[in-house]
Amino acid sequence: MAGPVVGVLALQGDVVEHLRALEANGTRALEVKTERQLAAADALIIPGGESTTVIKLLERFGLAAPITARVAAGMPLWGTCMGMIVAAHDVAGLAQPTLDLIDITVRRNAFGRQIASAEVALDIPVLGPAPFPAIFIRAPWIERAGLGVEVLATHEGHGVFVRQGHVMGTSFHPELTGDNRVHAYFARLVAEAQTGLVVRAS
Ligand code: GLN
Numbered sequence: 001m002a003g004p005v006v007g008v009l010a011l012q013g014d015v016v017e018h019l020r021a022l023e024a025n026g027t028r029a030l031e032v033k034t035e036r037q038l039a040a041a042d043a044l045i046i047p048g049g050e051s052t053t054v055i056k057l058l059e060r061f062g063l064a065a066p067i068t069a070r071v072a073a074g075m076p077l078w079g080t081c082m083g084m085i086v087a088a089h090d091v092a093g094l095a096q097p098t099l100d101l102i103d104i105t106v107r108r109n110a111f112g113r114q115i116a117s118a119e120v121a122l123d124i125p126v127l128g129p130a131p132f133p134a135i136f137i138r139a140p141w142i143e144r145a146g147l148g149v150e151v152l153a154t155h156e157g158h159g160v161f162v163r164q165g166h167v168m169g170t171s172f173h174p175e176l177t178g179d180n181r182v183h184a185y186f187a188r189l190v191a192e193a194q195t196g197l198v199v200r201a202s
Pocket residue numbers: 047048049050051052080081082083085108109137138139140
């Protein structure tokens with residue numbers, strides 16, 4: 001296989017599911033636990049899990065500063081659920097540290113008990129007309145999106161899929177469905193970052 005290598009941060013969370021979804025699309029995938037593995041990746045996914053735990057582990061493993069530096073230098077990054085919380089500018093109502101990679105404020109566990117865990121047919125125009133089976137698990141929503149942030153999907157009036165240039169976030173878990181369109185979208189974004197071409201809706 002040729003093409004860019006997408007790393008999946010493997011400190012905690014649903015790592016294997018992302019690796020499988022990438023490989024199912026023909027994208028080269030790599031577990032990232034060390035700075036050396038990060039250096040071998042062209043892009044990074046931060047998966048779902050527990051944001052307070054992962055922020056601590058990122059510091060302990062010495063990965064917070066290198067990830068921030070790579071993203072500032074143009075490395076594409078996608079955070080799913082917990083990963084989006086870690087990438088956010090800040091967390092509403094909490095003094096929780098984040099990496100501040102995308103200009104959004106998120107609210108943790110925002111959808112309440114009734115959709116603490118649910119699959120929703122989500123309209124995502126950039127992925128085409130068929131709704132996306134979006135799985136929400138104690139998901140955050142986007143409470144505020146800065147001017148440079150595109151909101152690519154909303155649910156119950158709140159952003160759940162955002163992109164700011166080469167950084168994107170989803171409240172839901174595309175790696176847990178058989179539908180690989182969000183992974184394919186990210187792979188195109190990665191290709192765009194490498195070639196300078198602009199990603200268009202499919
Ligand atoms: N509720 C978790 C958190 O706030 C995120 C849940 C998830 O990633 N599925 O960190």
